[in-house]
Amino acid sequence: MIKKIQHIKKCGVYKNFTWGSQIPYFKEKNIIYGWNYTGKTTLSRIFSSLKNKQLHPQFLEAEFKIQLNDSSEIKHTDLATNTLCVEVFNSEYIVENLKWGKDENVNGISFDVGENVTIREEIEANLERIEIVNGSSTVCGKKEPFQTVINDFKQFDNSKFTVESRRIKNDIFNSLIEFDKSHFGKIKALVVNNLSTHIITDEPELLKVKKTSLATNDRQSISKVEFVSNLEELYYNVLKILKLEPTKTDVITVLDTNSDLYYWAKAGIPLHEGKTKCSFCNNDINLNRILELNNFFSNTAAKVRDEISQCRKLLFTEKERLESLKFPQSKNDFFDNNQDEFQKLLTSFEGIQKQYLEYLDFLLKELDRKEKDNIFNSLELDDLDQKVNEILNEWIDSTNLIIESHNGFIENFASAQEIERTRLKKHLVAQFLIQENYQIQEQKKNYSERCINRYSHFVQSLINKNKLLEAQLKSVIAGQRELNDFIKKILNRDDITIEVTSDDKFIFKRGDKVAENFSEGEKTAISFGYFLVSLESLHRDKKLKDIIIFIDDPISSLDSNHIAQIYSLINSFFFRQNEDPQDPNKFVNCFKQLFISTYNFDFFTFLKDSNRINKKDKEYYFVKKLSKDESEIQTLPKSLKNYKSEYIYLFQIIFHFFENGCQESDDKLILIPNALRRFLEIYTLLKLPGSSDEVDARLKILMPEFHQLKTLHHFSHFTTIEKVTRHDELLMNLPEAIKELFVLLEQDPVHLNSLKTAILIV
Secondary structure: OEEEEEEEEEEOOEEEEEOOOOOOOOOOEEEEEOOOOOOHHHHHHHHHHHHHOOOOHHHOOOEEEEEEOOOOEEEOOOHHHOOOOEEEEOHHHHHHHOOOOOOOEEEOOOOOOOOOHHHHHHHHHHHHHHHHHHOOOOOOOOOHHHHHHHHHHHHHHHHHHHHHHHHHHHHHOOOOOOOOHHHHHHHHHHHHHHHHHHOOOOHHHHHHHHHHHHOOOOOOOOOOOOOOOOHHHHHHHHHHHHHOOOOOOOOOHHHHOOHHHHHHHHHHHHHOOOOOEOOOOOOEOOHHHHHHHHHHHOOHHHHHHHHHHHHHHHHHHHHHHHHOOOOOOOHHHOOHHHHHHHHHHHHHHHHHHHHHHHHHHHHHHHHHHHHHHOOOOOOOOOOOOHHHHHHHHHHHHHHHHHHHHHHHHHHOHHHHHHHHHHHHHHHHHHHHHHHOOHHHHHHHHHHHHHHHHHHHHHHHHHHHHHHHHHHOOOOHHHHHHHHHHHHHHHHOOOOEEEEEOOOOEEEEEEOOEEOOOOOHHHHHHHHHHHHHHHHHHHHHOOOHHHOEEEEEOOOOOOOHHHHHHHHHHHHHHHEEOOOOOOOOOOOEEOOOEEEEEEOOHHHHHHHHHOHHHHOOOEEEEEEEEEEOOEEEEEEOOHHHHHOOOHHHHHHHHHHHHHHOOOOOOOOOHHHHHHHHHHHHHHHHHHHOOOOOOOHHHHHHHHOOOHHHHHHHHHHHOOOOHHHHOOOHHHHHOHHHHHHHHHHHHOOOHHHHHHHHHHOOOO
16 A cells, blocks of 8 residues: 655646645545645645656656555656556546547446457557567567577576676685675675775785785784884974073183183082092092083073083984884885885884984084084074974884774784675776676676567467457446446436447436537536446456545535435445445445545535445545645644534634634645635625525625725625635735625624624634
């Protein structure tokens, strides 16, 4: 069964409809209510598209998606292959299935007379057409060249795939894997839709994939390269020292100008603590000289020299760290797939290391320059060369990535190798398919299959047609009797009958005379009867229970006297007893799924109150006009479920619109003109049941001072919402028209209060 229409686009009034989460799914029985021109017939045409397996000619650009109960989907592009059995009754059914000529003849549904010369000639002609397609022992048929293309394509599966699979296994993988035609087929399914994306065009990458695919797990894990560069920190330390300008106090010139003597003297002071003789010259130590030296080594210049000394040590430490950096010394430490890449890094390291060390030496020289000649002067330093640091870090990161790849390959050897083997298989299969022009050959094969299928369907249709012609299982007389019976039930009279003519057509009569000038209502009744006869034929063949049925406004153009007859006929035709042998009294649904749409509130009420429809598995919907050229399917409003009178329902819509201030933003705005027109029609008839005048004439009788209803008078002239929405100025005057309506209703306060009570206002 159909679960929902997920979306409808570019299909008449359904511009961009999407099935909202608040809309209940379709059930076994579905009743759809909506005023004229809201989109009910358009909805039926979507079902006609399912029946005819092609888009409706008026909506060739339509898009829709239908979801079934099993979650499968039918799109507008899938109509030709959809398997749903659908029958639709709508206004187009009348035109397409009944040909109304001057003698009012109607084709005889599916009822044949007897075999005659014309039938036999048709059978022979069909046999000749079958031979032209299929061929014979002496003549080639139209199918043959297409079958040759298909047979050629089968060589892929019969031999080519087997040969290529053997080559891949033995020549590429050295028989390390199993790879036969079934393996080839699985890979083909993965790559065939986009062959080029699976081709490894980069030769080094392809070589790497091949090496990985053939590798053995005989390598050791490698530790990552551990080195955190301090270059930037050292640079800014040097820069800070160069900028220092110590104060010249307690200066001993000989020490200040000679760094060797400076450090010699500084180291000697603590060695002579408490001594009276100099260990170098054996002269007496002058305490004043010791005090002078201590003052000199504790001044700001001395502190700068200390900082230079500490910074120099850090620079030498950084050099030692880099010179002793541990990393793999041979590409052979890695798997084959990483060797070439690592060798490039290994070759480049010497230059990178040299550049880094030279920059450290440069900083050391700058410290020397400061210490020897410029201890009291601020010096400039070139900006830090970030590239020195970046190049080394990039080298370390790249090396560690290769190490990670190597270690990961060891840790996940089997899965990693399988990934690369799959890549190589896809590459090889895609390469073979491209070389063999497989996709072009497949397209030719598919085209040939479609042609053969079309020919086969054509031949089968001729065979089926001949079976129908030869079988003569149905009787025109049976069709005549059933159609007469249905027409009598619908029109509730027996003056219209049908007879079978000599040329297998129905002719309609009133009494003994050929019937002419049928009313639209009579045509609707006859057409609906004709529709039920065709369904009865399906029921006799036990096929009706598999049919989805859509009935659109079966009471169109019928007066209110016939609504009950149509309802009764639907009730008895689609819900029958004596269908279940286990429970003959049980009412059984004679359909797979039923949809009935109507604009008539009385007919809708009949359906809503039907015990057989309401028994279980039913749902109600409302087709609502959103604008003058757009509609949508909605859940049936509670008010429509609750009210059994169209009159009360219309008043409820109008009253709430009036109470809310007649706002243009009101979502009921587009409904109001039609509701107002229909309400006036019913109200004036209630007040003046004996009047045969038009609505505006009845308004003048009810409101002698007619100028008070000038705007309302204009609305009474329009008979459909389509006409009203072509006059935007009237939509702008809606608030005035609504106010005038309540001026009219207030002339009868008892009636107005009763209406309010009916919608629970008072």
